[in-house]
Amino acid sequence: MKKDFGALSAQILEQFSKEAVTDIYGKPVCAIGRVWSEMVPMRDGTRLHTTIMLPEPPAGSGAAPAYTIASGGQAGGRTAAPGAQSASWPAVLIRNPYVALADASLYRFYNLYGYAVVYQEVRGKGQSEGRFEAWDNERFDGIDTVRFIQHQEWYDGTLYLVGSSYTAFVHMTMLEDIMQDVRGAVLRVFTPDFRRALYENGVWHLDMITPWIINTEYDFTNDGEFVKKYTQALEIRPFEKAIDTVMGKSYPWHQQMISSPDEASPFWSESHWARLRSLPEKINIPLLLIDGWYDPFCPGLLRMWDKIPKKVRQDCAMIVGPWVHDCVIQEDCAFDMPHGEILGVDGSLGFLDWLNHIQYGQPAHLCVPGKIRYYVMGSDTWKCTDTFNYIKLPDGVKPYSRMKSRRLYLDENRLTPDEPKPSALSYDYDPNRPTSFWGGEYFNNFMPGGMMKQSRPFRYRGILNFISDPLTEDMEMTGYADVFLEVTSNCEDTVFIARLDVVTGDETWNVREGASLMSRGTVLKNESKNRLGLEGAPADSLPDSYWLHIRLWPSAWHLKAGWRLRLDIASSNYPAYLPFGNTKEPWAGQTELIPAKNTIFTGKESFIEFYVVPSVDG
DSSP states (O other), rough: OOOOOHHHHHHHHTTSSSHHHHHHHOOSSSSEEEEEEEEEOOTSSSEEEEEEEEEEOTOOOSSBBBOOOTTTTTOOOOOBBBOOOTTTEEEEEESOOOOOTGEEEEEEGGGGGGEEEEEEOTTTTTTTTOOOOTTTTTTHHHHHHHHHHTTTTEEEEEEEEOOOOOOOOHHHHHHHHHHTEOOOOOOOOOOOOOOHHHHTTTTTTTHHHHHHHHHTTTTTOOOHHHHHHHHHHHOSSSGGHHHHHHHHHHOOOHHHHHHHOSSSSHHSSSSHHHHTOGOOOOOSEEEEEEETTTTTTTHHHHHHHHHHHHHHHOOEEEEEESTTSSSSTTTOOOSTTTTOOOOOOHHHHHHHHHHHHHHHHHSSSSSSSTSSSEEEEETTTEEEEEEOOSSSSOOTTSSSOOOOOEEEEEEEEEESSOOOOOOEEEEEEESSSOOOOOOSOSTTSSOOOBSSOOSSSSSOOEEEEEEEOOOSEEEEEEEEEEEEEEEESSSSSOOEEEEEEEEEETTEEEEEEEEGGGGEEEEEETTTTTTTTTTTTGGGSSEEEEEEEEEEEEEEEEEEEEEEEEEEESSOOOSSSSOSOOOOOOGGGGGOOEEEEEEEEEEEEEEEEEOOOOOOOO
16 A cells, blocks of 8 residues: 555654744745756656755745744754755755655655755656666766756755665665765665675674565555465475575576675675775765664664774764664554654654754754763663774773673573583584574564563573572673573584573563574584593594674663573574574575574573663763
8 A cells, every 4th residue: 555655744744843843943934945856867868757856935025935944953053955046955965666665755854954855766666767776786876867957057066965775775885986076975774895794703684674675666565465476485495596485587686696705705895785885994075874673774884884984983973772673663562662762753854954954053952972872771871982992802892991791601591601511502503493583683574673571481492591599789781791601502503593682571672683503603623522421432423513793783681680681592584584494505595494403501601791882962
């Protein structure tokens, strides 16, 4: 069913007439002006449907008025809109493949504050000519569109880029080429290091790009057909043939993605993806990054933040909220977060807040320049930090003198601060009957994502549960958490998944998860023999054990006294990850699914460690 864009656009515009908004951003000083569409030619002759929407100065003013500084605002910076004599305006560019999910009218609110809007349907989508080939054409089509804008009499030479997910990718892929025109940008929920969002220690995040292909083919308008096709694809082995089979066409780039887990593979190191990965170090504009704790691109955007040159980063900002991929708290979330939504209707305030900060010298109300402003679950507060990154420090070096770490060891069904006696805990993993968990960092319409209540522990034979004693005092758990496991299996290779939860009385909520192929760990040759009761067995028949490091994506929680932590260990989370066949064969080419008996060794080598990142109230 097609969205009612007119109603949503009216809701967005109405927002800017409310006192709570105008007290912060000032009353709009322009009206909705002229709008028309053009077929803009690209370098190969393909024409893209492009809508231009201009502001209109108030009747009788004779010129575009100076921007009104809201109460609490400050003079300085650029404080006047361009005059009507030149009929020129700063431009906001949006390029969109999701024609069923968005419409030009949704962006008319920029006109109210003196911005022209250029809204384009990308190649092969909507009324644009050509064929949509994901990822391939956006750089040059974007550059050609900017050149078109540069030759328009209504353009004053100042360009702003805004976008989310793929509509952020289209800007990232050309940003290096057009930064001389760009005054600022707001980019949400996408990462330049795309491979690391898809692969985690050799494990493919099935829930991301694979269902996106099917949804994009149907323009996100046919949930029934999507579920049908995706369900069929999940049953096909080897999986490398699945999407092509159910869709009846070939996707060569997808074939290369699912067969290229390593950064050094030609697909990632000799393509536009390598160029995109180097973008953060080249940023030289004020950039606002926005993401949610329950979005799969959040870790990548946090890494992007740290790679932006420090001098430039002082004029950039980042916001991380308790959101899923749409930058909202997922529908029907039962966890109370009354101050979690700050971005306005359809994210409009989040975009406009930053543009007005750059263009008119307004204070940034939703973010803090030079900082990451992030939401803390459990306390319903916003705080700030410089970075969540401490990945590359030498062993034994703490990143902050004020950082506190907490280590809890795995022991039978408990998490304990005391190092336990060595023992072996085994479970059966049958890839033909994979286990599943509720919620997480998903963004397709096949499975629910975000923060969700979890099942009771000790219910499933394919999951090991470890639960801490009640906390004796309040504590913040912020940033990355590191899970170290000594493991083995009776199969050649397998997957281990670690999932961290918070237990708040009778309810359990998912925090973060991570995964690793066993073969990605450090081999501990024949260390497992005594603990498996295999003394005396021939040496070449003994399974090796591996020491795995699974880094859980960052989060921010205020844990209250009496709450507990729970760590679940399993080998599947279907269909977030495709069931692994427990062979040495690359996952996408596996045809046989072999049941495994997987083992975790408790003792000094198996524990979870988490940290508190220094922060200030935000």
